[in-house]
Amino acid sequence: MSNIGILILFIFSFVSSYFLTFLVRNYSLKHQIIDIPNSRSSHIVPTPRGGGLAFVGVFLVGISLLFGLGILELRVFLALLGGGGLIAGVGWLDDRRGLTALVRLCFHFLAAIWAVSWLGGVPSLSLGFTELDLSWWGSVVAVVGLVWMINLYNFMDGIDGIAGTEAMCVALGAGVLLFWGGSTGLAWVCLILAMAVGGFLVWNWSPAKIFMGDVGSGFLGFTFAVLALWSENAGAVPFIIWLLLLGVFIIDATITLIKRMSKGEKLYEAHRSHVYQLAVQAGYSHKQVTFTVLLMNIVLGLIAAMALYYYNYLGLIALAALIMLIIAHLIMGRVLNTRISQVSSSGGKILGKSVEEAAAVIDVVDHTTE
Numbered sequence: 001m002s003n004i005g006i007l008i009l010f011i012f013s014f015v016s017s018y019f020l021t022f023l024v025r026n027y028s029l030k031h032q033i034i035d036i037p038n039s040r041s042s043h044i045v046p047t048p049r050g051g052g053l054a055f056v057g058v059f060l061v062g063i064s065l066l067f068g069l070g071i072l073e074l075r076v077f078l079a080l081l082g083g084g085g086l087i088a089g090v091g092w093l094d095d096r097r098g099l100t101a102l103v104r105l106c107f108h109f110l111a112a113i114w115a116v117s118w119l120g121g122v123p124s125l126s127l128g129f130t131e132l133d134l135s136w137w138g139s140v141v142a143v144v145g146l147v148w149m150i151n152l153y154n155f156m157d158g159i160d161g162i163a164g165t166e167a168m169c170v171a172l173g174a175g176v177l178l179f180w181g182g183s184t185g186l187a188w189v190c191l192i193l194a195m196a197v198g199g200f201l202v203w204n205w206s207p208a209k210i211f212m213g214d215v216g217s218g219f220l221g222f223t224f225a226v227l228a229l230w231s232e233n234a235g236a237v238p239f240i241i242w243l244l245l246l247g248v249f250i251i252d253a254t255i256t257l258i259k260r261m262s263k264g265e266k267l268y269e270a271h272r273s274h275v276y277q278l279a280v281q282a283g284y285s286h287k288q289v290t291f292t293v294l295l296m297n298i299v300l301g302l303i304a305a306m307a308l309y310y311y312n313y314l315g316l317i318a319l320a321a322l323i324m325l326i327i328a329h330l331i332m333g334r335v336l337n338t339r340i341s342q343v344s345s346s347g348g349k350i351l352g353k354s355v356e357e358a359a360a361v362i363d364v365v366d367h368t369t370e
Helices: 003-030 052-068 074-096 101-119 137-155 162-180 184-204 213-233 239-245 247-262 275-281 286-309 311-345 355-361
Strands: 124-126 131-133
Touching (some): 003 052, 052 074, 052 184, 052 213, 101 137, 162 184, 162 213, 162 286, 213 239, 239 286, 239 311, 247 311
């Protein structure tokens, strides 16, 4: 495929996603597929959801073209199309009418098993200085990890623009690294995903006019996990590099889950204890929090490139970076909780405004559901 053809495909992905998001928004408004704020929300304005359907459709069409042109392998195409389509379908139903956590989890495991089967399992893991032989249990860990990625991405999609920004950063970063390593096929897949999400992000940027919903967040978590596993198996960008690129979401979601488990909380219930949610409660706007995530992703992207360049030290560099992320998460959590306590003790005011005003009104300029 010529460079001009690839450029046209990228532009098509962005533009078509943008207009499809507009159509999905109108559909959601007409059929009352609305996210109504509650005590657990980080928003104060009812907002249509399900916008992820737009970039899901564009991405699946894009990879179908790549497969038809012989750029994408059959097994990776089927893993993404079959499993991703199932995750998106279940997510759309959940956005429309709501499904129980058990039903969603069953379909998540089905999609994960489907994908790992087509990818041929995960026989080994590169640590840079050595290969870790995983044997059959690598596939079991991969299935569980894939299900966790589906759900953690959903957990982290809680404020305007954050999940779309994370997706664009990870997809663009991985795409560049894959090009650098000579894996052009997977690189095209990542860049198409970035452009498709970008078209949606125009609508989802603060103040958000539509949310991606479970149809989008679950699909993104699934897609990144599949790409990471296949990239490892194909000897392209190691799985550990993908962990670095996704580090902000993985660390926040995983540590928060462990904390909630230790407190005996019901994991399927909504909450506002992620660090990014604490930041909003402490009075920071959605834009400020999302820009902070963007900056952290840029730093992680540079560290990932360094780890790939100094390949023998891959495992050590990744471990050091993840430890720093954990420490930063714990410190930020403590600082933000202290700030929230101070706000509560002062009658819920920050500079004369309520927490809701300080955190959300700044973002809500002209934001209605028509």
